[in-house]
Amino acid sequence: MRFAVAEGVLGRSVGDDLLVHLFETDDVFVLNRDARVVFEAVKESSSVDELHAHVASRVFGDALELNQLVDTALERMVAAGILVRTVED
Amino acid sequence: MPDTAGSRRLVVLSLNPSEYFARGEGSESDVRGVIGKMLPNAEFELSAVDDRTASSIESRLKPPQQELLKNLASQGGAEGLKSYNVKFKTPPAAKELTDDQLKSVAGGALAAYRFDPQIAAIRRPLGGGIGPVGVTVGVGIAGKF
Secondary structure, eight states: OEEEEOTTEEEEEETTEEEEEETTTTEEEEEOHHHHHHHHHHHTOSSHHHHHHHHHTTSOSOHHHHHHHHHHHHHHHHHHTSEEEEOOO | OOTTSSOOOEEEEEEETTEEEEEESSOHHHHHHHHHHHSTTOOEEEEEEOHHHHHHHHTTSOHHHHHHHHHHHHTSOGGGOEEEEEEEOSOOOGGGSOHHHHHHOOSGGGOSSOOOOOEEEOOOOTTOSSSOOEEEETTTEEEEO
16 A cells, blocks of 8 residues: 555645645645655655655654654545555555 | 665664664664754764664564564565664753754654644635635626625
8 A cells, every 4th residue: 555645636835834735625735844744755655664764764753653643644634635545556 | 875875774763762772774874974964953872783782772662663673674684784872962951952953853852843744724715715706607696705
């Protein structure tokens, strides 16, 4: 399993934050800097492990705790319609 | 692979607020450089540890942390992984740090900054919220919405 940015999602930087617009529903979300790190990591990763490693390479902290925080953020973004789960390549 | 480019596997796990255990690829100076870049204002001592010491330190980790190390080893290339003990010397004097410094320091008592991804929906006023817009819908219904 992996995560991908849903179709019709447009991001725009606002300072450190990222404003995300979902064309499908016209919903708008603001991702803070840390959530943005996760969002950007999704675009550059082809697996969840790679995604975890990508975030860990940018944030210093306990790897396990980081992974859990990243997983929670991913679930929230899926629930919001920003991300979708896909089968790993 | 040269030490200055590419990606590497590195896992950092907390033992207590001022002590971490790290295991990963690359030379000691390389790992020191990675941590130094992540925490440019934190003073720390990084020392490579032998297998026996590493095992002793690992026993102090929480079970899920130990599981993470097993997963790292199971990905292959375990012989290239080295273990390090990281001890921070920087006092947790958060009020003496600037905002930028606070954001760059993480980990236990040093963690004035904590990784905290937040996603918030923005509620917009009904009708688009851009201001009065003249709209004509069908025949005979016109006005400002």
